Amino acid sequence: MNSIIEIKDVSKAFGGVIANQSISINVAEGGITGLIGPNGSGKTTLFNSIVGHHPIDSGSIKFEGAEISTFKVQQIARLGLLRTFQQTRIYSKMNCVQNMLISIPHRTSGILDMFKAHSPETNERALELLEFVGLFSKRNLIAGDLSFGQQKLLEFAMALMNEPKVLLLDEPTAGINPTLINGLIDRLKMANEQFGVTLFVIEHNMRVIMNLAEHIYCLAHGELLAEGKPDDIQNDQRVVDAYLGAH
């Protein structure tokens, strides 16, 4: 399979803290790739580097073969590389439908498009996706009034509305009711298979990530510790040690 994201020797330090050190990762096109690691191991930092949230110190990040490590956040988003936030972010004073409507792709929108009305198809699509994540009944509520888990689902729906090529999900199941997690896994898989979105997922829940991902990378102390198929990772002594803090 082709790699849609190629990360090579990326390093990033905050003052004295080395959050990422010479990390190389490939995300396969059309697949689901996992990223795990103990708290503070640099996973979110890596996501931030990919989407242009901060400059990297060294290394290269390629998306569809083109270097993007100097691009700005918006440019990268418009290329079709989107992320959700660990601390869930939605437009808190707008209702769910409005949140969805403004999440349409902005790739080709010109300056006059801002004066267009919302097409009925867009409306329909927004409602469809809200139904897809199970928020249809909440559609007219102000998004800031939703529970944390519901906001997480809304954020996921908004990301799908944007029709990204790759979606970086930062802990999609954190804060979601355990009984709903299986449903969410199914939806992630459906997004991947039916909408053709490549997924790159940070996850602490081992059961979820082993179930979901085809290939997993493990970070520890800002370095790449291991990579491989879910089974290999699960049985890798270094990974087990890292999680138990025996490092």
Next chain:
Amino acid sequence: MRLSQNSIALYVVVIALGFLASLLFPNELAQISGLVIVVVLIQTWILANKYMSVGQRAFVLYAVVIICGIAAPFAFPNYVTQIAILWLMILFALTWDMMGGQMGYNSLGNIIFFGVGMYASAIVQIGLYYDVAQYTSHAGAVKVQYDWFQYVFGMGLGLIAAAISAVVVAVVLGRVVFGLRGPYFAIGTLGAAIAAGELVGAWDYVGGGGGITMPTFPGSGDERSLFFYFALFGLALFTFAFLKWLYSRRYALAVNAIRDDEDKAEAMGIHTLRYKTVAWAMSAFLLGMSGAVFGNMSGFVEPLEVAFPTITFGIFMVLMALLGGKGTLWGPVLGAVVFHIIKELTWTYFLGWQWVALGMLIIINVAYFQQGILGWAQEKWPDFFGLTVDESDTREAAADASGEASK
């Protein structure tokens, strides 16, 4: 039972008659008839609430506002200037809200565009027939006399120049200040407004601190005040209509998204800088034109008190939008009306203490009445504003529910 179109027409006719009556008696009687109009309006409004759909209600409301606007200078001939300024205040509040309320970019320096427009029109209107530098160097000693054509043509060009130059300043200034967020943006724009006043005050070509006398209006005093009244009324009406249209577009959601979480908006690929620039430029366009009209209306243009009055008009616009309820269409309008009345009263009855009263108003407004008039009303009567929630689980159920409601 709903009020038919005919009954609406009837009310319109009654109001129009009241308006005509006021024309016939341009004295105390006229003012009494003005009162009658108000009573009729209130009656209409009560009936409208009882029997009309939201759409019809809106129609009546707009008709009433427009008719009042047209009738007002004839009904209250002694207050033409005050009511004209009220329209200007409404425009101020609405244009401030385009950035502050809708987009969360709280500018304290929007007055720049007002002043820039005013000076641009002054330069064009005088420069059309005279040499500006020479004119200003006489500091008002040369009175220019324009005929109707010269005056109106000059002012038309002046308006265009005002709008264009205000937009240019907005785009250039936007480049500088849009990298600032929150309080830095507010303080940066405040600084820019103060600096603009000081700069123009040091610019001899436009008369520096001494200012410029504008061309004299060719008609009589009454014609003059009516002319400027309708210019400001038209401008305010246009602003409102334009924003009503604009806020139904994709634009509205995008700027609201920027207000709620700009980082998220960027991460979703929204062209934030583009939206910010366009919003700022549009409000500059409207403010620039209003500045041109106001400069002509006051007859004299001067940097600190008339063109760049940072702590009067510049702060009023913020206060009015907050008072009425920012981030809504009607809030700033309501706020402007209430503020203007309060201000006129304090300026009349508490002269000397008016500024203290104004400062207190700011403090009470932001510390104890943050939601504004409209926000408060929406909390109190949610049904009236159509803020109800359909809790259906699926799209089919929702379709059924709405089908039932329309039966």
Next chain:
Amino acid sequence: MDNISLLTMAPVLNVQLLVDGLLIGAIFALVAYGLALVWGVTNVKNLAQGDFVMMGGYIAYAMTLAGIHPFLALPVAIVLMFAFGWLIYKTVIYRVVDKDLFTSLLATFGIAIVVQQLLNLIFGPEVKIAESGFGIGEYLDGGLTVSNIKVIAFFLALALALVVVLFMKKSRMGQAIRATSQNARAARIMGIDTDKVYAITFALNAAICGAAGVLISMIWVIQPYFGTSYSIRAFVIVTAAGLGNLPGVIMAGLGLGALEQFGSFILGAEFQQAIVVGLLLVILVIRQIQQSRHRQVVK
């Protein structure tokens, strides 16, 4: 512009301007330190900072009218302004302290207007000075003249700053204030009454401003509307130095004082306000350029 050549022809003038600038700059730094304190702890950007300064100045002026030496106004102003700051916190600021930043900015702006106008109604719009009766010292063979009170005020400002810094470092309240500024939530969990901390911080800042105002009333002039430029100066200094950077605040304060002296000497005194505002804009632009290299904005 002719004045530039004057500066090259009479080098001692440079020294004069520099000394004047540094002496007044210390007081700017004191006011800015107060602003940074409130900003860092409560996140309220106090636009009434300069007006608190003017209040202190008028307390000193009022005491000289009663025949009392303005030095004695120093403790009086500190106590009165502390009480005033406390009152303002308890009536207005506590309502806006957890609201969005523009709300608190505007609230303090309202306070600024009220204070200015009340001062104007009470004392009138003329400039005033609190006469301290000290002589003028001559240095460098008479080329450099410095009124003694300026030197005294300079050292008083330093001493005050030192007291505040010691208070912040050593006292229990100071430690609570610093803890709150780092993480208010954690401080609350640790049992610190953050509301009280906020109130004391705000009051402390008002007291600092009051003291600075007393000094200014002796060495310069006060006027009801001059407060605004002190507010802007404080913002310039804090924005340039950054929060929690005491040496930076001192350097920026002294620098601003000197820059202003040179600027208004060269361009003319009527441009003093324009110079301060221009400087604010320049610093904001520089900060933006710095931040954009980190793909960030100035927040």
